[in-house]
Amino acid sequence: NNNNFHIAVAKEGLANLDLKNENYDSAIKYYQEALEVYKNIGVKLPRVENNLGKVYEKKGDYIAAKAFYTKALTMNTQFRDRLPASENLFNLAKLNLSEGNTETSIEQINQSIEITETLYSDVVNSSLKRSYFSNVYDRYELYIHLLMQKHKEFPNNNFAIQALQMSEKSRSRSLLENLRLSEAHFTKDAKPELVEREKEVRNLLNLKADKLTELLSKNAAESEISKIENEISTLENELENIKAKFKQDSPHYSALKNPAPFEITQFQRNVLDNKTLLLEFSLGEKESYLWIVSQKEISHVILPARKIIESRIEKIRQTFDSRQSLPNEEAETRHKRIEASEKIFNQEAQLLSNELLGQIAEKLQENRLIVVADGKLALLPLSALPAPNSNDLLISRHEIVYQPSASFLNVLSKIDNPAKLPFKDLLIFADPVFSDIDIRLLAKTETKSNIQPILGLNLRDFRLFDANGKIPRLFATQEEADSIAETVGKSQTTIASGFAANRERALNSDLKDYRILHFATHGLVDVEHPEVSSIVLSQFDESGQKREGFLRLQDIYALDLASDLVVLSACQTGIGKEIKGEGLMSLNNAFLQAGAKTVVSSAWKVDDNATAELMRKFYANLTGKRLSPSESLRQAQIEMSKLSQFKSPFYWAAFTVQGEFRQPISVTTNYLYYLLAIILLIFAVGLYWHRRA
Numbered sequence: 001n002n003n004n005f006h007i008a009v010a011k012e013g014l015a016n017l018d019l020k021n022e023n024y025d026s027a028i029k030y031y032q033e034a035l036e037v038y039k040n041i042g043v044k045l046p047r048v049e050n051n052l053g054k055v056y057e058k059k060g061d062y063i064a065a066k067a068f069y070t071k072a073l074t075m076n077t078q079f080r081d082r083l084p085a086s087e088n089l090f091n092l093a094k095l096n097l098s099e100g101n102t103e104t105s106i107e108q109i110n111q112s113i114e115i116t117e118t119l120y121s122d123v124v125n126s127s128l129k130r131s132y133f134s135n136v137y138d139r140y141e142l143y144i145h146l147l148m149q150k151h152k153e154f155p156n157n158n159f160a161i162q163a164l165q166m167s168e169k170s171r172s173r174s175l176l177e178n179l180r181l182s183e184a185h186f187t188k189d190a191k192p193e194l195v196e197r198e199k200e201v202r203n204l205l206n207l208k209a210d211k212l213t214e215l216l217s218k219n220a221a222e223s224e225i226s227k228i229e230n231e232i233s234t235l236e237n238e239l240e241n242i243k244a245k246f247k248q249d250s251p252h253y254s255a256l257k258n259p260a261p262f263e264i265t266q267f268q269r270n271v272l273d274n275k276t277l278l279l280e281f282s283l284g285e286k287e288s289y290l291w292i293v294s295q296k297e298i299s300h301v302i303l304p305a306r307k308i309i310e311s312r313i314e315k316i317r318q319t320f321d322s323r324q325s326l327p328n329e330e331a332e333t334r335h336k337r338i339e340a341s342e343k344i345f346n347q348e349a350q351l352l353s354n355e356l357l358g359q360i361a362e363k364l365q366e367n368r369l370i371v372v373a374d375g376k377l378a379l380l381p382l383s384a385l386p387a388p389n390s391n392d393l394l395i396s397r398h399e400i401v402y403q404p405s406a407s408f409l410n411v412l413s414k415i416d417n418p419a420k421l422p423f424k425d426l427l428i429f430a431d432p433v434f435s436d437i438d439i440r441l442l443a444k445t446e447t448k449s450n451i452q453p454i455l456g457l458n459l460r461d462f463r464l465f466d467a468n469g470k471i472p473r474l475f476a477t478q479e480e481a482d483s484i485a486e487t488v489g490k491s492q493t494t495i496a497s498g499f500a501a502n503r504e505r506a507l508n509s510d511l512k513d514y515r516i517l518h519f520a521t522h523g524l525v526d527v528e529h530p531e532v533s534s535i536v537l538s539q540f541d542e543s544g545q546k547r548e549g550f551l552r553l554q555d556i557y558a559l560d561l562a563s564d565l566v567v568l569s570a571c572q573t574g575i576g577k578e579i580k581g582e583g584l585m586s587l588n589n590a591f592l593q594a595g596a597k598t599v600v601s602s603a604w605k606v607d608d609n610a611t612a613e614l615m616r617k618f619y620a621n622l623t624g625k626r627l628s629p630s631e632s633l634r635q636a637q638i639e640m641s642k643l644s645q646f647k648s649p650f651y652w653a654a655f656t657v658q659g660e661f662r663q664p665i666s667v668t669t670n671y672l673y674y675l676l677a678i679i680l681l682i683f684a685v686g687l688y689w690h691r692r693a
Helices: 002-020 024-040 046-059 062-079 082-098 102-122 126-153 159-169 173-183 192-217 222-249 264-270 306-321 331-364 375-379 406-414 446-459 476-488 509-513 553-557 587-593 608-624 629-641 668-692
Strands: 276-282 288-293 298-303 368-372 400-402 424-432 493-498 514-520 522-524 534-536 550-552 565-569 576-579 583-586 598-602 655-659
Touching: 002 024, 002 046, 024 046, 046 062, 046 082, 062 082, 082 102, 082 126, 102 126, 126 159, 126 173, 126 222, 159 264, 159 276, 159 288, 159 298, 173 406, 173 587, 192 222, 192 550, 192 553, 264 288, 264 406, 276 331, 288 331, 298 331, 306 331, 306 375, 368 406, 400 629, 424 476, 476 493, 476 514, 476 608, 509 514, 514 608, 534 553, 550 553, 553 587, 565 587, 565 608, 583 587, 587 598, 587 655, 598 629, 608 629, 629 655
Parallel strands: 276 368, 368 400, 400 655, 424 493, 424 514, 514 565, 565 598
Antiparallel strands: 276 288, 288 298, 522 534, 534 550, 576 583, 598 655
């Protein structure tokens, strides 16, 4: 029997390989042979029937496919094996939709998602939750599509609103759970030894991530990289298990793990005003959807399929990449190349704007837009686009705010922790020391002073480097920090620059005392290895000793912030690895999860000098004009677009605002300034009347 079982397993393995390689007839042959052997030894494995259903579905034989899916579901139901049963139901729902049986399909996908939600809530480990949900995300996408098809038949039965609720249910799951847990202070019940072990594991993770960065920079052998990746994976799993234990020990977790569904009327009442619209996108295989929610109305439009929209976004992003200098390229050649790219950008940007917003142009008017993106829409801020069917910039008419989900704003509006109110204004990290040939580290000998400018000329233009490159100094970041301090006020501004812009300072417990945190430095973003992604700080101390200089995702997740605003003035801090059902594993999302109310981040490689100018204007609006972060950014971007050298959206449109958008940031220096001005005015008036008397 053992030999026969192994023979059956081998045949099943061959069938799986054939299915993957689209050798469907051979796959059917091996699956049938495996089934026969399993049957003879009294073994029932519904997965074989399910896979046979997949093969027949690929071949277009829906009758046979349905028979095998149904048989697999019957057995899994009998065995009370809910995980594969939920997949069987999903497969049957897809099949029934293709045959036009919408009602049956909706019933089956509803059952599939009910089981999926139950299984998801039973998992405590956040990493396992993310992995599981990303694998079943297609079920939610199918349900949204089915509900929108039902809306076409019965437009008055709220199917489109149900689809929007399902869209919300499928977004930012871990982020929302962690925000709710943070609000409940769930770690206060944790055992001290567990808290200590969490710190140890985070430190080990940083050491391993440093090693991985080093290996990637050396183009090391794949075996070495895989070894360190496995060690990182083991540590990450232990960290997730520790956090899972925190949840289990918390009396609040059971009440929070099954939150109420997204309530649209509550969102309209508590978040929206009469000048704000929610635009929520859902990209689909056959067609995509855009819901438009105002304070009093919910509507939607149908958009092109995901592939069409995302291919246009890729073309636009490629025009930005073309601005980077090529080796030995002459200035005139580069100028012509950029000119050609700009022409392509203008064409593609107008087409994309028309596709996304053309149908709702009249609804937009001059409202603030809260954008919940999907897929690669998160990689291209709408501020880069013109208004639909117009030469005007979209930002000339609209303040634009991005959100992971509408539910995120609902949760954010309920978080109120007066015990954590920060009392200092601004902490800036700028111009760190990256290299052992930095002139601040070494004596300014002729040889050494000639090296640093060469690095600067070649590499300083962009605030990003990859794991395979050297880390160039960003000269404009010190100027940026100084100009921001002048704008905000020096008395309540702390600048950590040079050697002081280090990881230890960033992890200091007093970080939560600042209303605004500003990082003007390099961003390291690795989509394939998100554990390496980090904010790059000083790599050396004053004595020239190498130090840990990367503030990584895990470090940021562990921060306990109360900041009103975090500004990530670096490259690509708003992008990262996309996980279905979660969004992007990005630096900005990490800061939101750590407690920041609002985060400003970037979607592509930003120019050093342009960014310094943009930030100066941003803070002038934020603290001088007392505008909200999103309106401050909008006004700064409009000002930049009017400067001839920075006219292209490439220079300023990368930056977006996420999180709280309604309130200006209260800066102490402003209050002191106004108070002093009032006192001086009263004194002057009093002196005037005293002399008159």
